Amino acid sequence: MVQTRNLTFQYKKKDAMFRFPDISLEKQEHLLILGASGIGKTTLLHLLAGVLQPSSGIIFINEEDVTTLHQRKLDQFRGQNIGLVFQKKHAITSLNVLENLQARLYCSKKPVNQNKIDALLSQLDLLQHKTSKINALSEGQLQRLGIALAVIHQPQLILADEPTSSLDDKNCKKVIELLIKQAAQTEASLIVITHDHRIKSYFQNTITL
């Protein structure tokens, strides 16, 4: 599902070079990448998401070498195959919950299935907030909406950047369990990068940077 080889990245010529260990992940396998701040965790995630281009090395996702894809192709590939979960901001503020999900499907060029949206929202305990503005949601609700937005288009790979770091223990547990459950439902691989050791026990594969 995910394979990387000899990945390196440099922001500017003079900056220190990040070197990343090779990753090899089978379909539906999950991975936790641990590391302190500033070590290049987010950089690795962005490389995997095709948001950044590596200085050297190759990335295979779903048997496609994403480092060779052109901008537009890459946008499409990312939109259809990858779901991203962020730490704090998750959705477009001018749209409500439902509109965000619809916009997400529109951008991924996937059909809008109202029943599927409702089912997902009810699983994430968000159905009653379907028409709520983003500003009106609590942090926990926002995090759950972030998960919904990352899985609604049935991606092959879910990438989560510090999804639990700003949450209390109770919400942390809830969010990581939901992420794993949703990944299983969509038959996707899940890669979480974090410095949050609370969620270590949920993963069999762990890499420490």
Add this chain to the structure above:
Amino acid sequence: MNIWKISIQNIKTKPLYTFLSICILALSITLLLGIEQLKHSFKNQIETNLGKIDLVIGAKGSPLQLVLASVLHLDNPTGNISYSEAKKIGKNPRIKSVVPISYGDNYKGFRIVGTTNDFQKIYQAELETGRHVEKSMEVVLGATVAKTLNIKEGDTFLSSHGLVENSVDVHADELTVVGILKPTQKVIDRLIVTNLESVWDVHHHEEEVDENQTEHHHHHYETAEEEKEITSLLVTFKSPRALLTFPIKINESTNMLAALPKYELHKLYEYTSVGFQTISWIAYLILVMSCLTIFISLYKMVKERAFDLAILRTYGASNFQLIKMVLYEGVLIAFLAFALGFLLVKIGLNYVVDFIASKSQRNILQELPFQEVLHLGGLVLLMVIFSATLALYPIIKMNISTILSHEK
């Protein structure tokens, strides 16, 4: 869900900004459209009213005033000239036709013009109902006069002295309406047309009455034909060559004034166009300012919503789709502003003209040709797209990774 819907939602989340952008843009559009329409109406009014009049001959004074009074029927005449002398000029072989006009009275602000039946031919005015003037004290009404005053064929009225409405100086003789003219969109629409005799008769009686009352019996009373006077003579030449020499001859060898309406009105148009131009420039300036407002609003949106835009990219949206989203917002604002501006001009200009112009000048307003509206609409759209494109620059330079990693 599509890009349009996202744009509309973006606009809805900043109602005040949108409202202000629309208002300021609409204001400049209103001014530009209004100025264009006034300019167009003014030019049109001058050109159509000129008709086939090559030369106006009247009493010495300001040539522009003479033209304004005799051609546009706006100003006071410069004075009177002798009818017998005027008739002599009419016999010149280079002249195709002459139409004498004589002023003196009005009815409720509409001027009563004493003239011959040839007057209507200058304006190609045809009768809607009734017949032409055949004898003294009969009148034919212009379309606007009949409509505004609601007078019909067969009605009678009393005229008042002078060219301004008043109830103090009312003549005793009743005028009878014998016909009403079809609308022409020319100056004749707001005139009351009668023959020369009516004007002379009305004033002749009064002079007699005056003289009896003041007992100035010693005053020598000349025969009617000798002292008959008219206000001016509208002349059409056989060939335009006469335009060069004929006016000079009149001005030098008689005590009358010959004025070229084309030349005088062109001069007037030049004078007034300075004013029009100034307002036009102000309107263009406001247009630039409003585009700046739109630029700032969109640029702010692009900057503040950088994360939203980046997130759309992670959803698979292309740069081009994001550009479309911002452009649509600009175009939507431009469209709403143009609609509002157009509406304001429609309502506002009629109101303004009603307010500043007297009753007799209301039909001065001409519809702006569609091409002009389109021209201006295109300009506004171009300006808005230009400002939106400037605002788009950060999108093109956008580094999604940097934006996403700074979300915390």
